[in-house]
Amino acid sequence: MSTDTSVRSVTCQASPNIALIKYWGKRNEELILPDNDSLSITLDLTDMHSYTTVSTSPSMACDTFYFEGVLQTKLSSRMQKVLGEVRRRAKDMQNQFVEIRSQNTFPASSGLASSASAYASLAIALTKLFNLDNPDATAAYLARIGSGSAIRSVYGGFVRWSSEGECLSSCLFPMEHWPDLRLIILIFNPSKKPVSSTDAMQRTRETSTLFSARLATVNDKIEKLIEAIRIKDFNTFAKIVMMDSSQFHAVCMDTYPPVIYLNEQSKHLIDLVHAYNKTDENGAMKVAYTFDAGPNPFCFIREEHTEEFLRLLKYIYPTVDNNVHKHVANSDAKLPSINVPIAPNVLERIVLTKIGSGPKIIS
Structure with missing residues (x-):
C-alpha cells in the first residue's frame, strides 16, 4: 500500500x-x-x-x-x-x-x-x-x-x-x-467448484424443464418460512429448508449438461441428518441441512441439540486431525437407531457459528 x-x-x-x-x-x-x-x-x-x-x-x-x-x-x-x-x-x-x-x-x-x-x-x-x-x-x-x-x-x-x-x-x-439457533458448517471439500454459479444459472434457464415449476412454488414457500421463523417453529423451518435445497439441486441435475454440486459425502450427510431426526421420540426435527452451489452442508440446529449432534459427527466422521472436532471432546454419541456407515478422514473442518448482526466498518 x-x-x-x-x-x-x-x-x-x-x-x-x-x-x-x-x-x-x-x-x-x-x-x-x-x-x-x-x-x-x-x-x-x-x-x-x-x-x-x-x-x-x-x-x-x-x-x-x-x-x-x-x-x-x-x-x-x-x-x-x-x-x-x-x-x-x-x-x-x-x-x-x-x-x-x-x-x-x-x-x-x-x-x-x-x-x-x-x-x-x-x-x-x-x-x-x-x-x-x-x-x-x-x-x-x-x-x-x-x-x-x-x-x-x-x-x-x-x-x-x-x-x-x-x-x-x-x-x-x-x-x-432467534437466539438459540445455531449453524454447523461441514467442509468436506474446499476445492473450487467445477461449474461457476453464473454459468450454471444461465444453463439452467436455457435447458431445465423443472425451472419454471420451481419458480411457481418459491413465493409460497417463502411466506410459510417467514411465518415459521416469526413463531420459531423449527419443525416447519427444517422441512421447508431441506425440501428447497433438494429442489434446487434437482433443478441443477435437470440442467443440460447436468450441474452436479453434491458429492458422496454430501449424500452421506443427508442420510445421517434424516436418521438422526428419527431418533426423537416425539417426531420432532432436531437438525436441518441445506447445500448451496457446492458439496458442503450447512446444518441448522437449536442449541439444546448442538452438543449431541457434534458428538455424533465426531463418531461418524473420525479424523486424524484433532482440530477438526475441536468443538467437542467426547465422541461417545452413537445412537442405536442410526445405521449410517462411519466415514473416516473425509471431513476437513467444522465451523460452529450463529446468526450475525451484519457488516462492520473497522476503520
Whole structure:
C-alpha cells in the first residue's frame, strides 16, 4: 500500500449468508435481477468473514486488486462494473483510482458464499470511502451488481432479497430474534467448484424443464418460512429448508449438461441428518441441512441439540486431525437407531457459528 500521506482508506468486514430459499436464475444478467425472491441468514462475523480495505490517493496511477496479499493481473469484469458505477455516482472519484485488498477466513469458490461476503464488504467500503448518497440502498445495489447474493450480506439477521421493484434486500428479523439457533458448517471439500454459479444459472434457464415449476412454488414457500421463523417453529423451518435445497439441486441435475454440486459425502450427510431426526421420540426435527452451489452442508440446529449432534459427527466422521472436532471432546454419541456407515478422514473442518448482526466498518 502506498505511504502517501494523502491516502484515504476504509476497511469493512462482512460475513457470508446462507440461503434458506435459494436464488437461482437471473432475468437480467447485466444488473443481476433475480428470477425469484430468496431468503437467507447472515452468519456471525467472528467465525467467517471477508476483510476488505479500499484506498484511494491522487498519486495512484491505476486500479489494483490484491487477494490474499497477491496482486491480481487484472480486475474481473464484475469488479470493474462496481467501480464504474461508483465513479458515476461519486462527486470526487472521476479522476481517482483505488487499491482493493481483500482476504477471507474461509475457502473461496467452494460453495461457501465467499463472493457474497467479498462484494458486500467491497460495496460498503466504497460507499463509505466516497460518501455516496443513500448509503444503505447504494451499498446494496453495488453489492448486487458485483455478486447477486452479496446483496443479502449487507444486512444481518434474516434477510429477504426481492425480485420485484428495485430488487433490493431488507432485514426481516434481526439476529436477536432467534437466539438459540445455531449453524454447523461441514467442509468436506474446499476445492473450487467445477461449474461457476453464473454459468450454471444461465444453463439452467436455457435447458431445465423443472425451472419454471420451481419458480411457481418459491413465493409460497417463502411466506410459510417467514411465518415459521416469526413463531420459531423449527419443525416447519427444517422441512421447508431441506425440501428447497433438494429442489434446487434437482433443478441443477435437470440442467443440460447436468450441474452436479453434491458429492458422496454430501449424500452421506443427508442420510445421517434424516436418521438422526428419527431418533426423537416425539417426531420432532432436531437438525436441518441445506447445500448451496457446492458439496458442503450447512446444518441448522437449536442449541439444546448442538452438543449431541457434534458428538455424533465426531463418531461418524473420525479424523486424524484433532482440530477438526475441536468443538467437542467426547465422541461417545452413537445412537442405536442410526445405521449410517462411519466415514473416516473425509471431513476437513467444522465451523460452529450463529446468526450475525451484519457488516462492520473497522476503520
